[in-house]
Amino acid sequence: MAALGKDLVGLEHLSADQIRLILDTAEPFKEVSERPIKKVPALRGKTIVNLFFEASTRTRISFEFAEKRLSADTVNVAASGSSVSKGETLVDTAKNLEAMRIDMVVIRHGSSGAAQFLGHRIASNVINAGDGKHEHPTQGLLDILTLRDRFGRIAGLKVAICGDVLHSRVARSNIWGLTKLGAEVAVCGPPTLLPRGIASLGVTILPRIEDAIAWADALNVLRLQLERMQTGFIPSLREYNRVFGVTRERLARAPKDLLILHPGPMNRGVEIDSDVADGEHSVILPQVTNGVAVRMAVLYLLAGGRAAPAQAARGDEA
Amino acid sequence: MKPILVRGGRVIDPSRGADDVADVLLAGGTIEAVGRNIGVPDDATVIEAAGRVVAPGLIDLHTHLREPGQEDLETIATGAMAAVAGGFTAVCAMPNTDPVCDNQGVVGFVVSQAQRAARARVYPIGAISLGQKGQQLAEFGELVGAGAVAVSDDGKPVMSSHLMRTALEYARVFGIPVADHCEDMALAEGGAMHEGIVSTRLGLKGIPAAAEEIMVARDILLAELTGGHVHLCHMSTRGSVALIRRAKDMHLRVTSEACPHHFTLTHEACEGYDTNAKMNPPLREAEDREAIRGALRDGTIDVIATDHAPHHYDAKEREFDDAPNGIIGLETALPLAITELVGSGLLTLPELILRMSTAPARTFNLPGGTLATGAPADLVVIDPDVEWEIRPEAFHSKSRNTPFAARRVRGRAETTIVRGAIAYQRV
Numbered sequence: 001m002a003a004l005g006k007d008l009v010g011l012e013h014l015s016a017d018q019i020r021l022i023l024d025t026a027e028p029f030k031e032v033s034e035r036p037i038k039k040v041p042a043l044r045g046k047t048i049v050n051l052f053f054e055a056s057t058r059t060r061i062s063f064e065f066a067e068k069r070l071s072a073d074t075v076n077v078a079a080s081g082s083s084v085s086k087g088e089t090l091v092d093t094a095k096n097l098e099a100m101r102i103d104m105v106v107i108r109h110g111s112s113g114a115a116q117f118l119g120h121r122i123a124s125n126v127i128n129a130g131d132g133k134h135e136h137p138t139q140g141l142l143d144i145l146t147l148r149d150r151f152g153r154i155a156g157l158k159v160a161i162c163g164d165v166l167h168s169r170v171a172r173s174n175i176w177g178l179t180k181l182g183a184e185v186a187v188c189g190p191p192t193l194l195p196r197g198i199a200s201l202g203v204t205i206l207p208r209i210e211d212a213i214a215w216a217d218a219l220n221v222l223r224l225q226l227e228r229m230q231t232g233f234i235p236s237l238r239e240y241n242r243v244f245g246v247t248r249e250r251l252a253r254a255p256k257d258l259l260i261l262h263p264g265p266m267n268r269g270v271e272i273d274s275d276v277a278d279g280e281h282s283v284i285l286p287q288v289t290n291g292v293a294v295r296m297a298v299l300y301l302l303a304g305g306r307a308a309p310a311q312a313a314r315g316d317e318a
Numbered sequence: 319m320k321p322i323l324v325r326g327g328r329v330i331d332p333s334r335g336a337d338d339v340a341d342v343l344l345a346g347g348t349i350e351a352v353g354r355n356i357g358v359p360d361d362a363t364v365i366e367a368a369g370r371v372v373a374p375g376l377i378d379l380h381t382h383l384r385e386p387g388q389e390d391l392e393t394i395a396t397g398a399m400a401a402v403a404g405g406f407t408a409v410c411a412m413p414n415t416d417p418v419c420d421n422q423g424v425v426g427f428v429v430s431q432a433q434r435a436a437r438a439r440v441y442p443i444g445a446i447s448l449g450q451k452g453q454q455l456a457e458f459g460e461l462v463g464a465g466a467v468a469v470s471d472d473g474k475p476v477m478s479s480h481l482m483r484t485a486l487e488y489a490r491v492f493g494i495p496v497a498d499h500c501e502d503m504a505l506a507e508g509g510a511m512h513e514g515i516v517s518t519r520l521g522l523k524g525i526p527a528a529a530e531e532i533m534v535a536r537d538i539l540l541a542e543l544t545g546g547h548v549h550l551c552h553m554s555t556r557g558s559v560a561l562i563r564r565a566k567d568m569h570l571r572v573t574s575e576a577c578p579h580h581f582t583l584t585h586e587a588c589e590g591y592d593t594n595a596k597m598n599p600p601l602r603e604a605e606d607r608e609a610i611r612g613a614l615r616d617g618t619i620d621v622i623a624t625d626h627a628p629h630h631y632d633a634k635e636r637e638f639d640d641a642p643n644g645i646i647g648l649e650t651a652l653p654l655a656i657t658e659l660v661g662s663g664l665l666t667l668p669e670l671i672l673r674m675s676t677a678p679a680r681t682f683n684l685p686g687g688t689l690a691t692g693a694p695a696d697l698v699v700i701d702p703d704v705e706w707e708i709r710p711e712a713f714h715s716k717s718r719n720t721p722f723a724a725r726r727v728r729g730r731a732e733t734t735i736v737r738g739a740i741a742y743q744r745v
Contacts, residue, residue: 089632090637091632091635109637110639111637112520112522112591112639116591117637133522133523134520134522135521172521196513196526
């Protein structure tokens with residue numbers, strides 16, 4: 001039995017120790033991606049299906065690299081062009097995959113709860129690659145790993161999550177993971193984009209971006225979905241940037257340098273200005289690099305690999 | 319038809335304020351006599367009811383029977399059977415069938431199917447608007463002539479205040495209530511559960527309490543404007559209770575109902591994305607549940623209704639966002655009410671029978687709800703003390719969608735008599 005259980009659905013139900021285990025396991029895997037031959041045999045013979053019901057570039061490729069660098073056999077299934085587009089239900093899709101004797105499913109789905117739904121119905125390990133507005137646990141983990149790389153600790157760190165928290169699975173996974181590890185977390189955004197009762201998750205609400213910048217050690221700037229304007233949550237992208245945008249001018253007034261994270265893809269000039277995204281305190285690309293290592297760690301731990309991570313990363317047989 | 323003597327039970331009849339050990343003699347489809355030591359007529363069937371409660375049959379003002387159109391989920395026959403198994407002698411069938419019950423053809427079909435089933439009485443509710451589209455008034459005169467007892471657009475809230483106004487005014491001609499599902503569609507759009515801390519945690523779009531309360535307030539104002547009788551379906555929030563309380567203080571013709579799931583569960587039941595906890599209006603907060611209970615106690619809410627909503631098992635076996643709303647309730651309403659309301663000391667058994675039989679009959683102006691001599695011989699014998707576990711596989715309904723599976727409850731119907739004949743006898 002792996003220390004994480006069968007599935008990784010979210011960070012809400014993980015303990016601080018389980019989260020630390022994943023982060024610590026990711027450390028030796030970082031190095032694998034720096035080698036000329038980026039492959040270790042830890043998951044050789046394992047079959048993994050990447051089941052993506054929503055478009056994704058970064059997350060899908062990151063998972064695929066993680067799987068291939070662990071020597072797993074992978075299949076990518078996109079919703080369009082599959083039986084899903086012919087009206088097949090999620091449970092039927094899952095049972096058919098199961099019938100082909102797979103080991104793991106990585107699922108991205110537009111409905112909250114879809115990963116848990118799948119996990120309860122198939123024996124394979126299920127990894128949530130983002131379900132609706134619920135959680136995106138590997139994104140939360142890679143954000144936390146990136147913060148730990150830069151600050152050397154998570155406990156006591158002040159992290160402000162800025163923007164469209166209402167529709168964000170990244171926000172929820174960050175909130176659970178960071179608070180469990182002892183960080184102080186605030187959310188900042190227009191009240192129309194903050195979910196009801198968010199404070200019950202143990203976060204502070206900061207009404208203005210200036211307040212968040214003055215308070216935080218790091219900002220995690222969320223993507224603003226462009227359709228939020230049509231659905232009436234904000235007046236315009238221009239107004240959003242004017243009131244809530246993370247700009248160089250606002251950062252210049254901060255009492256200290258802030259680390260800037262963004263889960264991507266960015267809307268430059270909307271939630272974040274280009275000179276901030278490309279600036280010296282941005283860790284947006286290191287986040288992406290860490291994403292592969294974190295996903296290798298999660299795949300490795302769920303598969304119940306018997307070699308210690310360091311050995312697995314060296315390529316020793318279990 | 320042989321006479322039936324129900325002997326030695328605790329006879330509870332809220333219509334007469336009666337609560338005594340007595341015999342009840344049924345003959346010729348009506349209540350012949352109620353009293354002590356009634357002799358047994360030669361040819362009578364005797365039902366021994368010592369230790370049991372004998373009450374007027376329960377009446378459900380809010381049932382979905384799915385026929386015509388979705389007979390794979392429920393038929394009038396299976397729904398009427400589930401009703402009598404749950405102690406109901408009459409149910410009111412909502413018009414959201416296919417085709418919609420907006421003309422005398424469909425009303426007549428429901429009536430004739432119910433006669434063939436010969437279980438619970440089934441009273442059709444006609445649509446307010448043609449096709450439940452919220453535009454043109456249905457022909458209430460024709461609907462009532464064919465047997466409709468009320469009008470409602472059911473799960474399609476009447477968003478047009480003008481249409482609701484004209485429906486309330488026009489319904490006065492026929493003395494029927496206009497039943498409304500109160501939900502501001504713009505506020506509720508896309509919502510899958512109550513908007514609160516659980517929806518925030520689960521990442522599901524919430525339906526705020528205000529979506530219901532806005533329409534409750536509007537309907538009350540229109541009842542005041544028109545003098546019509548508005549019946550507010552499945553009330554779920556503390557704010558709605560406060561609005562209705564005020565309307566009752568003003569003596570407006572406003573009645574309302576609450577469902578067992580809303581006085582039993584809260585939005586916490588949605589944890590784990592349990593689609594059997596998905597319903598509309600959604601399960602609310604503990605404070606709302608307490609307000610609903612208080613309103614049933616003081617009469618602010620008149621009636622307990624089931625909102626019995628059958629769905630096929632695989633329709634609920636899917637993502638929470640995509641699962642249909644609703645649960646079945648005919649076979650769980652009475653035990654839940656006894657367990658949650660009587661067992662907790664909130665209501666007495668006579669008060670419960672009032673909310674489930676006498677008040678529903680008065681609210682929709684239906685026969686029954688009484689054991690007065692000469693009244694229809696619709697009666698239920700209840701074992702109020704038996705403890706049992708809800709097992710959906712034993713339901714008479716065609717569907718199994720309930721969040722109450724494996725729940726321990728107390729009390730159930732043992733014998734249900736409709737029109738002087740035994741329609742259900744627990745074996």
